[in-house]
Amino acid sequence: MHMEACAGQASSAHIVLVHGACLGGWSWFKVATRLRSAGHRVSTPDLAASGVDPRPLREVPTFRDYTKPLLDLLESLPPGEKVVLVGHSLGGVNIALACELFPEKIAAAVFVAAFMPDHRSPPSYVLEKFVEGRTLDWMDTEFKPQDPEGKLPTSMLFGPLVTRAKFFQLCSPEDLTLGRSLMRVSSMFVDDLRLQPPHTEARYGSVRKAYVVFKDDHAIVGAFQRWMVHNYPVDEVMEIDGADHMALLSTPTELARCLAHIAVKYAA
Template sequence: MQLQPQHTGRPLHAAHMAGEAASSKHIVLVHGACHGGWSWYKVATRLESAGHRVSMPDLAASGVDPRPLREVPTFRDYTQPLLDLLESLPSEEKVVLVGHSLGGVNIALAAELFPEKVAAAVFLSAFMPDDRSPRSYVLEKFVEGKTLDWMDTEFKPQDPEGKLPISMLFGPLVTRANFYQLCSPEDLTLGMSLMRVGSMFVDDLRLQQPYTEARHGSVRKVFVVCKDDRAIVEGFQRWMIENYSVDEVKEIDGADHMSMLSTPAELATCLADIAEKYA
């Protein structure tokens, strides 16, 4: 697979917006662990200004979803708000699904269940499962590789029997150093004030059958590499691309893990270009 030229990240200017308005796309932005739809506010504003329709669902026990994590025992339960959104769409409508970080596994499940409703699945520095391995495989390889210093991240059992998923919450040290290191102080404060306890659901994902080539594998895929990501480092992003071929690779320079906050103009233009090409 040949890498595409690096994305230049030109801003969405007025002429571009006028052109996009004539061919509005529906772009669904899926947040990562411990975050919520709020994390996309800068990118969503730019895409909507360009005439696109944008959805930013809060996954279960995330954002303003009222459920605590203990009421979300499986990864499918966690993903259900996204699945409900796709199920509610008219039969002829296709969306561009964008998953960030753990959100890559959510959009993979959505692609497996609703391939006919996904014009393209975009993995933004995200965990990208394949069609051969257990659904937990890329997460387990990530943990084994020890490329992330978890620092003050808290992992805790939720129940004495171990039936519920292990909870996870990023602490202020790891958030500042490895997730938001290129973000503004304001966005760092926002993130630390709105993050909620989440989970990687590895034990549950390990029990599931691999995604299928006929369904998940049939959806076109784009991987967006964030060059300055200290959480899912570029080397691991490249490993996932080698592990499971995609239709296109784009890159954003100067983007930390939270590229939707650190490089929102570049990311919005990148996603608008992908929507124009695939939707």
């Protein structure tokens, strides 16, 4: 499947790419370039306290606050416009919330090696299962309380060892350097997400969904990605060989082709 062919079929598709924890909209620069060259409109918002968003994490006390830039983008869409919403890693939880709040604005939700909530359990469920499964050696990741009372979410920052071994292991040295230089302190917001009710079948459950599995992911390993799909079946599953967790940088052409295929299929 050539990108040019996709462009000819769905040149007006609006694809919104949502980054994972500690990253920013910058992490999509290779994929966004390829999708735009194929004729798609692409948005890469920075979530709160991420990328170039000026707020520190302490000013983002809840997961909804963290997601607000994405929710504002969707709210600002003209009536009748629908987007293909793509979430990477923790960004899957952000796009799930967006689907719950704005299902009428989303043609399809695409989970890219991403945490995917169901509509039976609190949104924290898949994150808690991931931590319990111990499939990731967190190595030099720093988890720290932000306040003595524990009212703010625990902060998280990936260290150089875990970044190289588990997230960027197939990326170029240049991309690894870029990633390390642009990472910011973030959070998984598990305590806050545990308090939220499950998303509903009528809203979140009504949005068509696809999942893209990264087969050489050492962070959210392939087996756990497939478990999430088994836990909450989707309309389509695609897989990319030779893709580490940051396939956004290591295999951007293959990922862009997957997203273009989904845009043609669901947004046309």
